[in-house]
Every structure is written in C-alpha cells, then in structure tokens.
Amino acid sequence: MTETHATSENVHHGDDPATEASATLLGLIASGLGQSGVEGLVPAGTTRRWALALESDIYEAWVIAWPAGSGLEMHDHEGSTAAMYVVRGSLRERYVDADGVVSVRWLHEGDVVEMHRDHRHEVINLGLDEVVSVHVYSPPLEDQTFRETKAFR
C-alpha cells in the first residue's frame, strides 16, 4: 500500500468547536448512549420509529428502530457532521466515498461509524429482526432527514 485514500470515515474538516462537535466526539456520544438503554425511548410499534435521546445547541441524538425491510433512500445530513452506533442487529449501508464511488458495508451490533458533513448514504435493514441504532448530528438537523427522506418502508 503506497497511497492513502481519504475516506468518509477519516476526513475531518476544520470543525468550529463553538457550534459543531467533531465526528470522533459524536461517535463517543452515540456509542455511550447506545450502551445506556436508550432503545427504551422508542415507542412500541411495527413501523420505523424514533425518539430524541439528547439535545443541545451543538448536537442532537436520536434513537431509531428499523423493522425488517425498512430503510432510508440515499440522503445527506444537511451539512451536519454525524455518527451512528448500532445497538442491536445489523444494517446495510451504501455510501458515496470521497471519489464519488458507491461502496457497501455492513454495520453490526456495537459498530460506530463517523460521518463527515458531506456523507451521503442509504441505510436498510435486510434482516428478519428489528434493528436499533443511535444517530448523533452536529449541528442539530433543521429537518430530520430520517423523517423526511423517502423510506423503503
């Protein structure tokens, strides 16, 4: 390996600490919340559901339940830096890397993913059981992309 390619996971732009937390910090928040029983905040049901877990002027954290077959089509996060932690189950993510190439990866229970402000991805639960994940955005989203984005279900 002679070259290092920037990926969506290791690109950090000069974040302004006054208004925006780093992807690394968001990842720590996401994983900490994910291991703190926040899935209990999500209302019962059979559709894709979510609940606000934490919010501040700098970031907000949501817990999302993804029933089997549910997902979100390709979307960005309105310029927010983000992180995601899988509490239970596995999600398939397709994302656009820095070169515009679409890659696929599986996010499993306990995985944390940091996403720079230009990250674009599609997330879907292709398994048979419901998946729970925590998502943290900084700055907080104007529109909740996981509500507004066209969903698979």
Ligand SMILES: [Fe+2]
């Ligand atoms: Fe997203």
